[in-house]
Amino acid sequence: MSETRNTVIRNGRLIDPSVGSEQLGDLYLADGKIVGVGSAPAGFVAELEIDATGLVVAPGLVDLCARLREPGFEYKATLPSEMAAAVAGGVTSIVCPPDTDPPLDEPGLVMNLRARARKHDLARLYPVGALTVGLKGKEITEMAQLREAGCVAFSQGDVPIADLQVLYRAMQYAATFGFELRLRPEEASLVNDGVAHDGEYASRLGLTGIPVIAETLAIAQIVQLMRATGCRVHITRLSSADGIALVRTAKHEGLPLTCDVDMNHIHLADVDIGFFNSQYRFDPPLRSVRDRDAIAAALVDGTIDAICSDHSPVDDDGKLLPFAEAERGATGLELLLPLTLAWARRNKVALPQALAKISSFPASKLGFTAALTVGSRADLLVFDAEESWRVTPQALRSQGKNTPFAGMEMQGRARYTLVKGKLVYQAEQG
């Protein structure tokens, strides 16, 4: 890995998703920033040249939900392994949820994690703080101090708050300071021991179902609480057509509501579970083909603002179990780009608009602009939009090798990743 050097990226297809523009040309970087687009600033001497002929140059990806498993689950993954995976996938900023062990409910834990991330100095890390102490859903955390420690928002991870009084107070408190909550909409009492979408396929397999109303009722509650408190909310990992419809209505009303979906739910549905394949065990569950198609369409029409990887490294022991006992989730950081491009191709979405879902929009949630303009961060991704490659679990850098996309053909792959103007990843030339 190299230190920050004056760098020129030559002859690339420069795509700026923040304004939807595209042009051919050179990009000049110095001191961690973009210092020239098209032409070099006066006196610029390049110390490193990257030839981007035939390649796309775009802001680095911003993943709104990726579990790095530290602290507490280092047997599944570690910061070094997952940050290496991130930059290999072109992800330069990672937002990690607080569902670690212990959960990120104290400023000291957050500062520790950030210090460790800085030491490895690959991707940037943005922790989300726990909304309640121990994620137990009873007492709210010291949000203002967690913010000072570096938390960008507050969340329960995947642990729902059973007591609406607590959620109400948490939203009032967060609204006092203008903090944003990240909530995964799920009414726990309707989930129970459910493990799959409550539809024909789960009925056939005899898997306990999680009904769509578990999501819609939770969204309805969140929307009512937003009206009552004025709290800003980002709903994460929507799974159903009915849930999307509720979000669409709330956004039309003008509520400060944004949302994302994870990349798996754009491409997969309950029928893909096949004969109890635990690679397809997700929370929320993979829903019907109709829901999957509604997700893809809502990304096109803008109801869904962003795509996250929901990166969850799981070891083999967590997957080699009966479906209901298997651990949820899949590795994702290295697949976020190709799976977003696959959605874009299938739905005839232009590259700048597709990249906005995984860079400029999520960056706006973190308070910076992911753009190719002079003065912007030199967090960049240079990728081949056409390169085909097969997902080989053992070749993934993530410590989690489990993914339902193993063996599948992908199109689009990072060639170079730069963070703060520094080259942190370069693909081996095959």
Place this chain on the structure above:
Amino acid sequence: MLNPQLNSQGELIHLLTTEGLPKRILNQILDRAAEYIAAGDAGTKKFAALTGRSVFNLFFENSTRTRTTFEIAAKRLSADVTSLNIQASSTAKGETLLDTIHNLEAMGADLFVVRHAQSGAPYLIAEHVQPGIAVVNAGDGRHAHPTQALLDMYTIRHFKGDFTQLRVAIVGDVLHSRVARSDIHALSTLGCPEIRVIAPKTLLPVGIESLGVHVYHDMASGLKDVDVVIMLRLQNERMSGAFLPSTQEFFKHYGLTPEKLALASPDAIVMHPGPMNRGVEIDSAVADGARAVILPQVTFGIAVRMAVMAIVSENQRGAQA
């Protein structure tokens, strides 16, 4: 999708579900069972099919009846039988399911009979056993209980002959029933033109119609003119709470009494997978009555399980040779 219970020649190497099982295989099993029954009637109870083979009955969920019938069936085929009751809690705390399986493989297992509380557990085992080892599903979660379905089919064939003229009603807790699902698939494949399920909405799975059944919520219309009534066992833990208010109310509406049975075809038979809850899903007058074929089901069950174990072993051995 590749069906993991068939080999590349389309032969049965594991029995995991009746779904997607071709009619020729269903009939092959039923015909083989008929041979065992005929031989038994003629005085032959012991067969050499599994001589020198080790059968492990792995019951991760409690069962006396099914385990016993599998034991008897394996012994009649001259197998060496070991039965293990493995409490779910002990595996949850230590050894995983696949650890257990690999240990028993190392002890020379040839055939696993598996009952597990989780739907799909036998698939996981079948996917990971050494080549040549067969897996027979003895009930997994709510998913499947294929040998029960096969013995039900044997019973229906024995008493009714032809499936293509029959109306069959399955009554009770379909939601939690692996028997109901396996019966529905087997009946469909064997050509039964009208399969009904009768239950309150709390005890029916979402989209059950997609399995090709007609849904009824009352016995009066559901039982009308049916030729076969399959009663399902109501598990104790479902007898009160959010699924049902009480056993009394369930019995009043869905319990099979002589009066309700009178709505069915005059020669209708009554089946039950056992163990029965008298006065909950079935009245004693029906359970002990002339139309009940519940004890013949048990007898046929042994022959059907012999047939299944013999066939999968032959096909596994054929593949090894």
